[in-house]
Amino acid sequence: MDTQSLPAELRTALDRFSGYLERERAVSAHTCRAYLGDLAALFAFAAGEGAAGLQDLELGTLRRWLGAQSQSGASRATLARRAATVRAFTAWAVREEYLESDPALRLRAPKRERSLPGVLQxxxxxxxxxxxxxxxxxxxxxxxxxxxxxxxxxxxxxxxxxxxxxxxxxxxxxxxxxxxxxxxxxxxxxxxxxxxxxxxxxxxxxxxxxxxxxxxxxxxxxxxxxxxxxxxxxxxxxxxxxxxxxxxxxxxxxxxxxxxxxxxxxxxxxxxxxxxxxxxxxxxxxxxxxxxxxxxxxxxxxxxxxxx
Missing domain, CATH: 1.10.443.10 (Intergrase catalytic core)
Structure with missing residues (x-):
């Protein structure tokens, strides 16, 4: 997803969170791409609603974004992953003092479907x-x-x-x-x-x-x-x-x-x-x-x- 059209503050937050994932969380490249892709999609949605910075991310914005994802056909597992991504990001932003309070504390997503792969006999x-x-x-x-x-x-x-x-x-x-x-x-x-x-x-x-x-x-x-x-x-x-x-x-x-x-x-x-x-x-x-x-x-x- 092209992030150049995002407001400058949101782009900066995305870059800094990427560095945090790579240096401190040591997540795999695949996981990092998934996190950043989810956040870029959220930021684009929020910017479309007029958000210019992190302080404009409210619980209602997060819920509406997940709702739009659900309407577009995202599975429960995908919605749960995206909600987890948002919670990880906002918790980090509060620790780094980019946010005064965590808007995702009351964010909920559908529980994952517990589908199990076949077991060989x-x-x-x-x-x-x-x-x-x-x-x-x-x-x-x-x-x-x-x-x-x-x-x-x-x-x-x-x-x-x-x-x-x-x-x-x-x-x-x-x-x-x-x-x-x-x-x-x-x-x-x-x-x-x-x-x-x-x-x-x-x-x-x-x-x-x-x-x-x-x-x-x-x-x-x-x-x-x-x-x-x-x-x-x-x-x-x-x-x-x-x-x-x-x-x-x-x-x-x-x-x-x-x-x-x-x-x-x-x-x-x-x-x-x-x-x-x-x-x-x-x-x-x-x-x-x-x-x-x-x-x-x-x-x-x-x-x-x-x-x-």
Whole structure:
């Protein structure tokens, strides 16, 4: 969005908030763009109503902006995100004394729809990994890489960006753990199992040497041109695998992450342990990403109910 047409004070506030996000919040480039895009849209709306500066941002302005977004077809999740962006901005503006009071304190948006990605069942996972192993057996470096990436995604529950950002020395094969940098540049250590260790070792011995180039650097997973694998490539690989299965609603890498969390809980893992593995700052977030399966409910019922 073109911000040059905004009043000077609003443009300046946008630039300063951008600096705050990058320096102090250390948010990703994608998140920063989303924040600034939301705020630029709000400022353009407010300017259209005659606002010349931050002091002209009132609760009514914020509510009318969200209302206009809703009428234009924005989902509840989008409205909730935009309201959160505004609250983060106005709280910052008050701390920096650009605003005397926070107009967003009473701003409310519809609750997010809690839609969960599909969860792979044990039989589906067995087929998936068997197909990947058979494909990798031929020695094609991309097939060997794909097997290692999917095994590691399911073994650890890491995000796609975290997987793509891994370097070879981030893995400790003796302890079977990996060091990952998550959201907010927070580092955590995540365990992985024997199948993932075997697949990654196979990639490092047979696959990576075929794709590595002088400029590959320490990246664990490489694309066909020798550079660090791109997140879009990982998503495309996983999406293609799920589509080929034909019997799952899972559609991308996040379904593997969700499956990891669900299967850990079904196996008796503590919720806080799953929170640590997934890298969630809030336990409430872990609860959103996980659910209790029907099988687990049935087992609990049979064990506990006197007339089961």
């Amino acid at each position: 044990a039989g589906q996972l067995q087929r998936l990994f068997q197909d990947l192993e058979e494909s990798a057996a031929g020695g094609d470096p991309v097939a060997v890489r794909n097997r290692a990436m999917v095994e590691l995604l399911y073994a650890t529950g890491v995000r796609v960006g975290e997987l793509a950002g891994l370097d070879a020395d981030d893995l400790d094969f003796d302890r079977r753990t990996l060091r990952v940098i998550g959201k907010g540049n927070k580092e955590r250590t995540v365990p992985f199992g024997v199948p993932a260790a075997v697949a990654v070792d196979d990639w490092l011995r047979r696959g990576r040497p075929q794709l590595v180039k002088d400029g590959s650097g320490p990246a664990l997973f490489l694309g066909v041109r020798g550079g660090r694998v791109d997140q879009r490539q990982v998503r495309s690989v996983v999406h293609g695998l799920f589509e080929a299965m034909g019997d799952t609603s899972a559609s991308g890498p996040h379904a593997l992450r969700h499956s990891t969390a669900t299967h850990l809980l079904d196996g008796g893992a503590d919720l806080r342990a799953v929170q640590e593995i997934l890298g969630h700052s809030s336990l409430a977030t872990t609860q959103i990403y996980t659910h209790v399966s029907v099988d687990r409910l049935r087992k609990s019922y049979q064990q506990a109910h006197p007339r089961a």
